[in-house]
Amino acid sequence: MKITKYTIQRLSKYQRIAKECCDNGTERISSKYISEKLGLSASQVRQDLNYFGTFGQQGYGYNVCALYDNLSNILGNNIRKNIIIIGAGNLGRAIAKYKYLSRYGFKIISIFDNKPDMIGVNIENIIVDDIQNLENFMKNNQVDICVLTASTKTISDIVNIVKNNGCKAFWNFVETPFKVPEGCIVENIHLMDSLQTLSFNNSNS
Amino acid sequence: MKITKYTIQRLSKYQRIAKECCDNGTERISSKYISEKLGLSASQVRQDLNYFGTFGQQGYGYNVCALYDNLSNILGNNIRKNIIIIGAGNLGRAIAKYKYLSRYGFKIISIFDNKPDMIGVNIENIIVDDIQNLENFMKNNQVDICVLTASTKTISDIVNIVKNNGCKAFWNFVETPFKVPEGCIVENIHLMDSLQTLSFNNSNS
Numbered sequence: 001m002k003i004t005k006y007t008i009q010r011l012s013k014y015q016r017i018a019k020e021c022c023d024n025g026t027e028r029i030s031s032k033y034i035s036e037k038l039g040l041s042a043s044q045v046r047q048d049l050n051y052f053g054t055f056g057q058q059g060y061g062y063n064v065c066a067l068y069d070n071l072s073n074i075l076g077n078n079i080r081k082n083i084i085i086i087g088a089g090n091l092g093r094a095i096a097k098y099k100y101l102s103r104y105g106f107k108i109i110s111i112f113d114n115k116p117d118m119i120g121v122n123i124e125n126i127i128v129d130d131i132q133n134l135e136n137f138m139k140n141n142q143v144d145i146c147v148l149t150a151s152t153k154t155i156s157d158i159v160n161i162v163k164n165n166g167c168k169a170f171w172n173f174v175e176t177p178f179k180v181p182e183g184c185i186v187e188n189i190h191l192m193d194s195l196q197t198l199s200f201n202n203s204n205s
Numbered sequence: 206m207k208i209t210k211y212t213i214q215r216l217s218k219y220q221r222i223a224k225e226c227c228d229n230g231t232e233r234i235s236s237k238y239i240s241e242k243l244g245l246s247a248s249q250v251r252q253d254l255n256y257f258g259t260f261g262q263q264g265y266g267y268n269v270c271a272l273y274d275n276l277s278n279i280l281g282n283n284i285r286k287n288i289i290i291i292g293a294g295n296l297g298r299a300i301a302k303y304k305y306l307s308r309y310g311f312k313i314i315s316i317f318d319n320k321p322d323m324i325g326v327n328i329e330n331i332i333v334d335d336i337q338n339l340e341n342f343m344k345n346n347q348v349d350i351c352v353l354t355a356s357t358k359t360i361s362d363i364v365n366i367v368k369n370n371g372c373k374a375f376w377n378f379v380e381t382p383f384k385v386p387e388g389c390i391v392e393n394i395h396l397m398d399s400l401q402t403l404s405f406n407n408s409n410s
Contacts, residue, residue, distance in 0.1 A: 003409075009395070009402055012395075012397060012401040016381065038382060075401050090298065090299040090302040091299050094298065144404070145404060145407065169406075170403075180244075185406050185407055187399050193217040193218060195309070195350075195392070197217070199311070199374070200281065201390050201392075202349065205390060
C-alpha cells in the first residue's frame with residue numbers, strides 16, 4: 001500500500017473519532033462504526049489500520065483509547081512541532097487560538113507581521129514580532145512548520161527566508177499564488193476555491 | 206469533459222490570477238503564464254477555459270479583465286449568495302471578516318451562537334443571534350450557504366433545521382463527524398487533517 005496524503009487524512013479522521021469515543025467513555029468500536037461515520041467502506045478502514053499495525057479483533061472491534069494512542073504515535077502527536085505564523089490578521093489569530101493545535105503536539109512559538117499596529121499585540125501570550133526579525137528568529141529557533149496567512153507582495157521572500165533557515169513545511173492560506181522553492185512541502189487551504197466550489201455545485205445541482 | 210469539483214477549483218484559481226493581473230494593470234496573459242503560476246499544464250488551462258467558452262487567441266493570450274469577468278460569470282460571483290455562520294468563536298469571526306467573501310458575491314446575513322457571552326456581540330455590523338432563533342430566521346430569509354464552525358453536540362440538529370428550511374449547502378469547519386442528511390452538499394475544510402498531513406509528510410520525507 002502506498003501511503004498517500006489521503007491515507008494520512010483518513011488516519012487523522014479515525015483518530016478524531018477514537019478521541020471522541022474515548023472521551024465519551026465508549027470502550028470499543030468496530031471498523032463498521034468508523035466507516036459509517038466517515039462514509040468509507042469498512043474494508044478501507046481495516047486496511048488502513050492493519051497497514052500501520054493497529055489491529056482490531058474480529059467481532060470485537062478496536063479498543064478506542066488504545067486506537068487513539070496508536071494513531072497519535074503514527075501521526076507523531078507526541079512529538080512537539082514548533083510553528084510560526086506569518087500574519088497576525090483575523091485568520092492568523094484564529095489559527096493561533098485554534099484549540100486543536102496543542103492536542104496534536106503543535107506549538108505556536110512566534111507570530112510575525114509587517115503592520116505597525118499589529119507588531120507588539122499579544123495573541124495567546126505571544127507578542128507579535130516585526131517581520132524584519134524573521135530571519136534572526138529562524139537562525140535561533142527550530143521551526144518545523146510555517147503558516148502563511150498574510151497575502152503580501154513579499155510572500156516569496158518570506159518563504160525563501162524560512163526555507164533557507166531550515167523549515168521546509170508550509171501550511172498555506174494565502175490566496176495569491178506564489179512560487180514554491182524546490183524541496184518544500186506545501187499544504188494549501190484555499191478558502192475561496194472551496195467556497196466557490198460549494199456555491200457552484202449548489203447552483204448547478 | 207465532466208465538470209468535477211477540481212475543475213471548479215481550477216477556475217477559481219484562474220480567476221484569482223486574472224484578478225491579480227487586472228489589478229496590476231497587465232493587459233494579456235498566456236495559458237503558459239497561468240499554468241506556470243499553478244503548476245498545471247498549459248493544455249489543461251486551455252481545455253478548462255475553452256470548455257466554458259472563454260477563448261484566448263493563439264500567440265496573443267487572454268485579455269485579463271475579460272477573462273476575470275467571464276470567470277466571475279461562470280462562477281456566479283455577480284449573483285448574491287446569502288450566508289449564515291453557526292458559531293461566533295475565533296474561526297467564525299475570521300470567516301465573517303474574510304475580505305474575499307464580498308468580492309465573490311457572498312454576503313453574511315447572520316451569525317448564531319448558543320453561548321450567552323457571544324449572543325449580542327457585534328461582528329462586522331452583525332449582532333450575533335441566539336441559536337434558538339435559527340429556525341425562525343430560516344423561515345423568514347433566503348439562506349444559500351450555512352457555514353458550520355462550532356463543534357457542538359447538537360450539530361446534527363442544526364444541520365437538519367437548516368436543511369428543512371431550504372438551504373442544502375454547508376461549508377463545514379467542524380472537526381467532529383456528523384451525519385449529512387440526504388440531498389445536502391457539504392464542502393469540508395478539515396484544518397487538523399490538513400496540518401497533520403503536512404506534518405507527517407515533513408517528518409517522513
